[in-house]
Structures are given as structure tokens and as C-alpha cells.
Amino acid sequence: MKRTYKITILPLLFVLALGLFATNLASAQWKIQKTPPPVQDTDLSVSPTRGPIDAPVVMGVFSCFQ
Amino acid sequence: MLEKFPLQVKLVFKSFPLTKHKFAKKAAIAAFAARRQGKFWEYHDLLFENIDTLSDQKFLEIARELGLDLERFEKDINDLKIVARINQDIRLGAHMGVRGTPTVFINGRVSRARTLEALEVAVKDELKKPRKGAVVSGGGKG
Numbered sequence: 001m002k003r004t005y006k007i008t009i010l011p012l013l014f015v016l017a018l019g020l021f022a023t024n025l026a027s028a029q030w031k032i033q034k035t036p037p038p039v040q041d042t043d044l045s046v047s048p049t050r051g052p053i054d055a056p057v058v059m060g061v062f063s064c065f066q
Numbered sequence: 067m068l069e070k071f072p073l074q075v076k077l078v079f080k081s082f083p084l085t086k087h088k089f090a091k092k093a094a095i096a097a098f099a100a101r102r103q104g105k106f107w108e109y110h111d112l113l114f115e116n117i118d119t120l121s122d123q124k125f126l127e128i129a130r131e132l133g134l135d136l137e138r139f140e141k142d143i144n145d146l147k148i149v150a151r152i153n154q155d156i157r158l159g160a161h162m163g164v165r166g167t168p169t170v171f172i173n174g175r176v177s178r179a180r181t182l183e184a185l186e187v188a189v190k191d192e193l194k195k196p197r198k199g200a201v202v203s204g205g206g207k208g
Contacts, residue, residue: 062159
């Protein structure tokens, strides 16, 4: 008995596209987790700071530039 | 202090331009204008390096040296919101009893330390204390 297999290209393309999308998504999420966005310290409502955010010692310095 | 205690100390900058210095307030405004372009500390450091030669021209030169957008910088140094922000620090300082600069608060308490060595001792003393949940400071929001 001779079997014939009917393969259509459309579902294959769909599966391929889905695979590529999933790979890219996983890679993007990894990048987000590994690379924090650069901090732009531009918020006027908060004072400029240097050093770790959760430092146990906070030195508030009132300063004059002259 | 930040070099000696890179993981234990956070520095919070507060403006307190003294009126007897001609360019002090303008310098503070320029530093905050630089902050709008993410370069506050770089500008701050260069201001202190050029402390004896501050002038309107010098503020622009520093901005140029740091590669700031000069058009935006010149617009920002005339922005009243920045002046208001600095005045807010001045009021806070006056309220906290600041009379001169630099005045240092360590975890919310004024420090009498006047030398780096004395400050180092003060920080070490502070680190010995049991840590509380929230840190009160002269910095933070405001």
C-alpha cells in the first residue's frame, strides 16, 4: 500500500516564525535582566546623590561653590 | 569618604550658596542646569577645580568642556524652576541651622568633624550602630 503525505508549507512557516519569536523574546528578557538601564540623574525634585542607594551612612552636605 | 567607604556611604548634595560670594548661586544654578543633561557631578567637580576663576564665561566653558548642549544649557540657567529648587535647599539648610559651608549631616545629625580624618571616625562610629529600617538624613527628597 502506498502512503502519501500531504505537507503544506504554511503551518511549517508558522512554526518557524513562532520559534524565532520565542528565541528573540527570551534573549531580550535576558538582556533586560542583565543590563540595567543607565541612570540619568536629572530629576530636580530629588537631591543629587553619589554612592550606593541603600548605604547605611548618608552624608548630607550643604555646599557652596565658592 | 566615598573612596574610603564605597559601599557604606552615600553623599547627598544640598545647595547652600553663601550670599557673600558673587558667583556661588550662579554656579549652583549652572550645576543644576548640567544635571538636566545628566552631568551634575562632572560639572560639580569642574566648578571646584575652577573655584578661583568662576565667571559667567567659565560656566559656559565648563558646559562646553563636558559636551553639553549649550543652547539647552543657556536656556536652563535662566529657568526659574532651578532657582526655586536651590532656594528650597537654602530654606531647608536655614531650618536645620546651617550657617556656613560645608555643613555635613551624618544620618540626619549635624557633624562637627572638620577634617577628613574626623569624618572618617564619625562614619566608622555610625557604622558601629545597629542599623534602623529607615535612614534619616539631611538629604533625600526635598
